[in-house]
Amino acid sequence: MSAATDIDANGFESTARVRASLARRHAAERRFRLVGLVAILLGLGFVAILFASILAKGLPAFWQANIRLAVHFDPAIVKIAPFPQQQAGQSSAAHEADILAWRTELAGVNWGRLIENALIAVLPPEAAQRRRDVSRLVTSGERFKLRDLVAANPEIIGHTIEMDLLADANVDVWVKGNIDRTLGDAQLMLTPVQRNYVAVLQEKGLLTQKFATGLFTNVDSRSSLASAGLAGAFIGSLYMMLIVIFLSVPVGVAAAIYLEEFAPKNRLTDLIEININNLAAVPSIVFGLLGAAVFISWLRLPLSAPLVGGLVLTLMTLPTVIIATRSTLRAIPPSIRQAAIGLGASRVQTVSHHVLPLAIPGILTGAIIGVAQALGETAPLLLIGMSAFVANVPATPLDQSTALPVQIYLWQGNELRNFFEARTSAAIIVLLALMVMLNGLAIFLRRRFEKRW
Amino acid sequence: MLDASKFLADPSGAVNAVAAAQMESALGDPKVIARDVNVYYADKHALKSVSVTIGARSVTAFIGPSGCGKSTFLRCLNRMNDTIEGARVEGTILIDGRSIEDPLLDVVELRARVGMVFQKPNPFPKSIFENVAYGPRIHGLASNRTELAEIVESSLQKASLWDEVKDRLQEAGTGLSGGQQQRLCIARAIAVSPEIILMDEPCSALDPIATARIEELIDELRKNYTIIIVTHSMQQAARVSQRTAFFHLGVLVEEGPTTTIFTNPSDKRTLDYITGRFG
Numbered sequence: 001m002s003a004a005t006d007i008d009a010n011g012f013e014s015t016a017r018v019r020a021s022l023a024r025r026h027a028a029e030r031r032f033r034l035v036g037l038v039a040i041l042l043g044l045g046f047v048a049i050l051f052a053s054i055l056a057k058g059l060p061a062f063w064q065a066n067i068r069l070a071v072h073f074d075p076a077i078v079k080i081a082p083f084p085q086q087q088a089g090q091s092s093a094a095h096e097a098d099i100l101a102w103r104t105e106l107a108g109v110n111w112g113r114l115i116e117n118a119l120i121a122v123l124p125p126e127a128a129q130r131r132r133d134v135s136r137l138v139t140s141g142e143r144f145k146l147r148d149l150v151a152a153n154p155e156i157i158g159h160t161i162e163m164d165l166l167a168d169a170n171v172d173v174w175v176k177g178n179i180d181r182t183l184g185d186a187q188l189m190l191t192p193v194q195r196n197y198v199a200v201l202q203e204k205g206l207l208t209q210k211f212a213t214g215l216f217t218n219v220d221s222r223s224s225l226a227s228a229g230l231a232g233a234f235i236g237s238l239y240m241m242l243i244v245i246f247l248s249v250p251v252g253v254a255a256a257i258y259l260e261e262f263a264p265k266n267r268l269t270d271l272i273e274i275n276i277n278n279l280a281a282v283p284s285i286v287f288g289l290l291g292a293a294v295f296i297s298w299l300r301l302p303l304s305a306p307l308v309g310g311l312v313l314t315l316m317t318l319p320t321v322i323i324a325t326r327s328t329l330r331a332i333p334p335s336i337r338q339a340a341i342g343l344g345a346s347r348v349q350t351v352s353h354h355v356l357p358l359a360i361p362g363i364l365t366g367a368i369i370g371v372a373q374a375l376g377e378t379a380p381l382l383l384i385g386m387s388a389f390v391a392n393v394p395a396t397p398l399d400q401s402t403a404l405p406v407q408i409y410l411w412q413g414n415e416l417r418n419f420f421e422a423r424t425s426a427a428i429i430v431l432l433a434l435m436v437m438l439n440g441l442a443i444f445l446r447r448r449f450e451k452r453w
Numbered sequence: 454m455l456d457a458s459k460f461l462a463d464p465s466g467a468v469n470a471v472a473a474a475q476m477e478s479a480l481g482d483p484k485v486i487a488r489d490v491n492v493y494y495a496d497k498h499a500l501k502s503v504s505v506t507i508g509a510r511s512v513t514a515f516i517g518p519s520g521c522g523k524s525t526f527l528r529c530l531n532r533m534n535d536t537i538e539g540a541r542v543e544g545t546i547l548i549d550g551r552s553i554e555d556p557l558l559d560v561v562e563l564r565a566r567v568g569m570v571f572q573k574p575n576p577f578p579k580s581i582f583e584n585v586a587y588g589p590r591i592h593g594l595a596s597n598r599t600e601l602a603e604i605v606e607s608s609l610q611k612a613s614l615w616d617e618v619k620d621r622l623q624e625a626g627t628g629l630s631g632g633q634q635q636r637l638c639i640a641r642a643i644a645v646s647p648e649i650i651l652m653d654e655p656c657s658a659l660d661p662i663a664t665a666r667i668e669e670l671i672d673e674l675r676k677n678y679t680i681i682i683v684t685h686s687m688q689q690a691a692r693v694s695q696r697t698a699f700f701h702l703g704v705l706v707e708e709g710p711t712t713t714i715f716t717n718p719s720d721k722r723t724l725d726y727i728t729g730r731f732g
Contacts, residue, residue, distance in 0.1 A: 333575075335571065335575040336577065339576075340577070340587075342642075343564065344564035349591055354577060
C-alpha cells in the first residue's frame with residue numbers, strides 16, 4: 001500500500017521510483033529543448049546567409065560610376081530657333097503647337113557631341129581623334145538628360161553647366177573591379193584606349209561613385225544599360241496591388257462572412273469550403289494559364305496590362321483572404337453573438353455591429369499578407385505576357401507594363417552579367433524592402449486596432 | 454386544493470395540458486402559457502411534453518439537475534433555439550395569448566419583448582453607455598440623443614449600477630468586475646423595456662456578495678417585469694421566487710408555489726432532489 005519513501009537531499013519525501021524517473025524525464029526535456037534550439041538556429045542561419053548574400057551582391061549596385069563634366073551648350077551644335085513666345089493675337093492652342101514643334105526640333109540635335117566635347121576637354125589631346133572611344137565612356141541615355149534640360153530651360157544655350165553624367169555600364173564594371181583584369185582585350189569590353197581614359201579621369205578625381213537614383217526613377221533600357229531602372233516595374237506592380245486590394249478584400253471578406261455566419265451547414269457549404277482550401281494550394285502558374293485563357297483570349301483585354309495581372313493575382317489572393325477571414329470570425333466568442341441576438345438584433349446587425357469590428361485586425365492581417373504574397377508572384381505574370389521588355393511607365397492600368405518580380409527575371413537574363421548581377425540583387429533588395437514594409441504595416445495596423453478594445 | 458400528483462405522474466401530454474389549464478385559474482394573470490412543448494436536438498429528445506403557465510410580474514424559478522432541460526425550455530421562450538443547428542421545437546407557446554411561432558410575429562420583435570441574461574456575463578466590447586444604448590438604438594426607441602441618454606440612465610438605475618458607473622460611461626464595459634458586468638447585462642436587457650426577462654443561471658459565475666446584490670435586484674424588478682430564472686441553487690430559488698418548477702430528464706415533474714415545492718412536494722422525485730439524494 002504505502003510505497004517506500006525516503007528523504008532526499010532537500011528534505012522532501014519521495015518514493016524511490018519517482019526519483020528514478022526524474023533523471024530520465026529531465027534528460028528528455030533537455031534533449032527536446034536542444035532540438036528546438038538547433039532547429040531555430042538552423043532556420044535563422046539559412047535566412048541570415050540568404051540575406052547576407054543578397055545584400056553583399058546588391059548593395060554595391062546602389063552606387064554607380066558618374067563622370068563630372070562641364071558641358072558647354074554650344075549654340076553651334078544646339079542649332080534651334082529660340083523658344084517660341086506667344087504672339088499677339090495668337091490662340092493658346094496655336095502657341096502650344098509651336099512649342100510642340102520646337103520640342104520636336106530638339107530631338108534632332110546631336111547631344112552626344114556636347115558630351116564628347118566635354119570629355120575631350122578633360123582628356124589628353126589625342127582624344128579628339130578618338131571620338132568613338134570617347135563617346136562610349138558615358139552611357140548613351142544621358143543624351144536625353146541634356147535634351148530635357150534644354151527643353152525645360154532654353155536659356156542655358158550658350159552657357160556651360162557642370163553636371164554628373166552616368167558612366168557607361170562597362171566603365172562601372174571596370175572601376176568596381178567586377179571583371180577579371182587579366183582577361184584578354186576581346187573579353188574586357190573596354191578598349192585599351194578607353195581603359196587609359198578611365199584611369200585619367202580617376203586621377204583627375206572626375207570619376208566618382210554616386211547614389212544611383214536612376215535605379216528608382218528610370219525605366220528599363222536595353223541600349224543604355226547603365227540607365228536601366230525600376231520605375232516602370234514599380235508603377236506596374238503598384239497598379240496591380242491596388243487592383244488586388246480593392247477587388248480581393250471586399251469580395252473575400254463578404255464571401256467569408258456569408259459562409260461563416262449565414263450559410264446553412266449542409267453538404268454544399270462543405271463542398272465550397274473544401275474547394276476554397278484546395279484553391280489556396282493550386283500552383284500560381286495555373287492561375288496564369290487561367291488568366292491567359294479567360295482574360296486575354298476570351299475577354300480580349302490588353303496583353304501584359306496591369307489590369308489583367310491584377311485580376312489574375314486577385315484570383316490567387318482570394319482563397320487566402322477568405323481562409324484568414326473565416327478563422328478570424330471563428331475566433332470571436334459566440335457569447336457576443338448570443339448577447340446581440342438575445343437583444344433582438346437581426347443577423348446582419350449582429351455581424352456588422354459586433355462581429356466585424358472585432359474581426360478587423362485579423363482581416364487586415366490576412367489581407368495584407370495576401371497582397372504581399374501577390375506582390376512577389378512571377379509565374380502567372382509571365383503567362384499573361386509580361387515577359388516582354390517594356391520601356392515605359394504605364395499611364396493607365398490598361399497600358400503594357402512590367403512588374404517588379406518580372407523585371408528581376410528579365411535582368412537576370414541580360415547578357416552583361418558583370419553589371420546586371422549586382423543590379424538584379426539590388427532589385428531583389430527593393431522588392432524585399434517593399435514586402436518587409438507591407439508586413440510591418442500589417443503588424444502596426446493590427447496593434448493599433450487591437451488597442452481600441 | 455388541487456391534487457396535482459395524480460395528473461403529473463401521467464406522462465401523456467393531454468393530461469398535462471388539462472392540469473396546466475386548471476392551474477392557470479389559480480394563478481390570476483398568465484403571461485406565458487406553454488402547452489405540450491417538445492424539443493429535439495437532432496435525434497435527442499431533450500424536452501418531453503412540457504406544459505406550464507408563468508404568471509405576470511412574479512419570479513418563477515426552474516430547478517433541476519444538470520442536463521434536465523430547464524435551459525432548453527428557457528431558450529424556447531425567446532426562440533433562441535432557432536440559432537442552434539438541428540434543434541426542432543414542437544408544441545404551443547403563447548405569450549399574452551399570442552403564439553410565438555406565429556409567422557406574422559417577427560422574431561426580432563419577440564426578442565425585444567423577451568429579454569435574456571446569460572450565465573457568463575457577456576457585455577459587448579464597447580463602452581458602458583454603448584452597451585446599454587445598443588438595444589434602444591436598433592429598435593428605434595429613442596428619437597434623439599437626449600432620450601437615449603435618459604433611457605440609459607434609467608436602465609442603469611433600475612439595475613442599481615448607476616451610482617457606480619455614472620462618471621465613467623465611456624469606459625469599456627469589459628473593465629467592470631464580474632458582478633457589475635452582470636448588472637450591466639441586466640441593464641442592457643431592461644433598456645428595451647421587455648415584459649419578460651429570462652435569466653439563465655445569472656449568478657453561477659459570481660461571488661456571494663455579488664449574488665446577493667443581484668437577488669435584491671431581482672426582487673426589485675419583479676414589481677414591473679415577469680422574471681423566469683433558471684438556477685442550480687435551491688436556496689436561491691427559495692429566496693427569490695414565488696413559484697418553482699422542477700425539471701428532471703426532460704420532463705416537467707412538478708410546478709407550484711415555492712413554499713409548497715420545498716416543504717411539501719407531491720412527487721417523490723422532487724422530494725429526492727430537494728433533499729439532496731441526487732443532482
